[in-house]
Amino acid sequence: DMGGWVGGQTEYVMVPYADFNLLKFPDADQAMEKIKDLTLLSDIFPTGFHGCVTAGVGPGSTVYIAGAGPVGLAAAVSAQLLGAACVIVGDMIEERLAQARSFGCETIDLTQDGDMADKIEVILGEREVDAFVDCVGFEAHACGCNHGKEAPATVLNSAMSLTRAGGQIGIPGLYVTEDPGAADEAAQQGSLSMRFGLGWAKSHSLHTGQCPVMKYHRPLMQAILFGKVNIADAVNVQMITLDEAPKGYA
Template sequence: MSNKAVSYAGPGKVEVIDIPFPEFVLRDGPGVHPANVGRKVDHGVILRTIATNICGSDQHMVRGRTTAPEGLVLGHEITGEVVEIGRDVEFVKVGDVVSVPFNISCGRCRNCKTGATGICLSVNPDRPGSAYGYVDMGGWVGGQAEYVLVPYADWNVLKFPDREQAMEKILDLTMLSDIFPTGFHGAVGAGVGVGSTVYVAGAGPVGIAAATSAQLLGAAVVIVGDLNADRLAQARSFGCETVDVSLGDPKDQIEQILGVPEVDCGIDAVGFEARGHGREAQTEQPATVLNSLMDITRAGGSLGIPGLYVTGDPGAVDEAAKVGSLSMRFGLGFAKSHTFVTGQCPVMKYHRGLMQAILQDKVTIAKNVRATPISLAGAPNGYAAFDDGAAQKFVIDPHELIPR
């Protein structure tokens, strides 16, 4: 059976290729850890992909900013229909429409049992934590494909209660696999609550999801900072204040909005490819956002950091940054008694509640991020547009099931 997929073809390039139809065993391939080759997945299901999104984390690999091997099948934001179940699957049925957390977790290890599914100890031989189609994450085949294997299915998938309703809201529901919980995790980590003032650095899809989440949590004011005018306009479209960091330090613009040069809660939705502010806005300075957030977040406040930071960046600006060592003003954070919340979002902690918010019309995440369906063949163009700063979230629709 045909199974076309999007793969990394070297810096700046992706291509659509033919890959084998999934089996209930992990085969060798680009990025697959040798210790995972031959791993039986009788606890898994095979999905016909309904929606699979292009993520900024994918873009880091495509830009050549990680050690991802060429040929790696991309995609970790997966929503699909179950077409085949493994021998050991008990509760998931053929025909179920499900959301798949980007974190692959076993549900059995010490961390999973405490809800820390972003750092599962069992699915990646290299280190805690795993994901589909991502460098150094165990080699599980990515989901930007017509069909994909999902392990530990009884544990991992979130079943939508009604198929017809799910398809009507599929552009919202597909955000449950990653960016909506990730943005929400950033807001929770930053301590957002009723009446909070919040600054979100970055108006890409995760930043927009964090801003949406802050509103859902009761923030009084949500301010979003970025260099991209279109993305800032998108943030304003659903009630956010905005800061253009190309004009200078966000602190001064925040004071113009709030009357004081600080916020209660800071969220980093940029990560390691951060740029400077003002005249240095075109210069990459990977610690800029972290240092800025420590400066503008009140003493005793918290920093939620859903933006990606890596341990290996061959394209970094200096030798230290190539191994994830950044020039942070940690002494400032210490002096202000800041709390830092970092790492992969444990999607399962949030996705069911956020699903209910979507199904009950409490939030319109697809509208806020401008979810835009594209074909599988159109994925290379989607990656190029996203890299150029399009204020959109591209949703790959391999089987043309999403109304245009």
């Protein structure tokens, strides 16, 4: 549903509306010194940042980031850049959680059983967070003893229960209009079973959709060039050749 543009993971790409949507770096040599960081301006850094902005993250916020993939880690760094007091990242993959801890996040291992609010209370002394960012989307898995099983609505339902009343939920994680391979008929049509009434009762605000990258890429470029953020280290960027891409995906 993204307009039919083909992917960009090739040696050359055709850039639609290039006169409008490319970002010019001020100085080529300076840019090449930080190219690993600047590369992330094309997608995951603005996406993670947008998730935090739409979740209302600001100075002193407590934040839960669901998912420690590239987007989740970029969101965690973004929350720190926006002044969050405490950033908690949840995932089932220990290596990814270790990566989040490497730059100062608290983590929750979702392979372990137990109530999420209890786990948040151990870290914060409170059972809810100010801001919740879903960096997982419809490919979410169940937590605890069922981990590994598909559970497309699980992160959205956690958002309702773990975000404080009046809090905001940013949803950069992808949800689809159709998912033919889903386990049940409703999910095959993109319908998920959510406890929306809880969100209503708590007056939550939700924001989802594709990231408007150009809203953020220039200021985030400046944050990189002026040394305010080390996004490449945080998400563990490694340069590989195109030939090595299949290995990279594996």
